[in-house]
Amino acid sequence: MQIEEGKFYQIRDGRKIGPMEPTPGAVQYFFRTRLPGESSWRTYQPNGRYRDDMPCDLDIVAEWREHASVQRVNAAYLESGSDDQEDPAAAILAMLDGVADANYSALAGVLREAHAHAATGKGVERHGNGRSFNEQPIMEIPRLLGGSPEGQLYQIMKKAQEANGMVKRGEREAAIRELLGAINYAAAAVLTIREAA
Secondary structure, three states, rough: OOOOOOOOOOEEEEEOOOOEOOOOOOOOOOOOOOOOOOOEEEEEEEOOOOOOOOOOOOOOOEEOOEEEEEEHHHHHHOOOOOOOOOHHHHHHHHHHHOOOOOHHHHHHHHHHHHHHHHHOOOHHHHHHOOOOOOHHHHHHHHHOOOOOOHHHHHHHHHHHHHHHHHHOOOOOHHHHHHEEEEOOOOOOOHHHHHHHH
């Protein structure tokens, strides 16, 4: 990944940062931004690393993607033309960030990324068809099979095994996508087990 001027990104702990701008006179850390609630600049290497020596929670892990529901709320907000309301996307994202225990912010970031993986892009195009998660094949097929989570559990194992092979081949981004899918299958299995109880 290469950082680009003007774009927003997700850091390892799940927060949104940006927009990125060039760092004046930079030799190594060519991009900078301010983190939410901070007045000082944070500088980044072009590959998204915050430090040279070790990974940290401030490393950039992905380009920021707004969840589809946030995009819809934003569109409605912009159409209303009101200037005296809080930006709804900011309110929703602040609420999501506030739910996570600070000691588990990295986990919250991955869970949020898994949610975006299912709710945007290929996931929603391939499986959503305008239906809620609870009405998609990931949930409907287990109901047809008597409420068993076995198919979902198989998918978790399959995706984990595929991700392992991808990591060994150096295909890190593809492995991450597989594992985000496995997280969503695990969530579906939890819902199926609860539904059958």
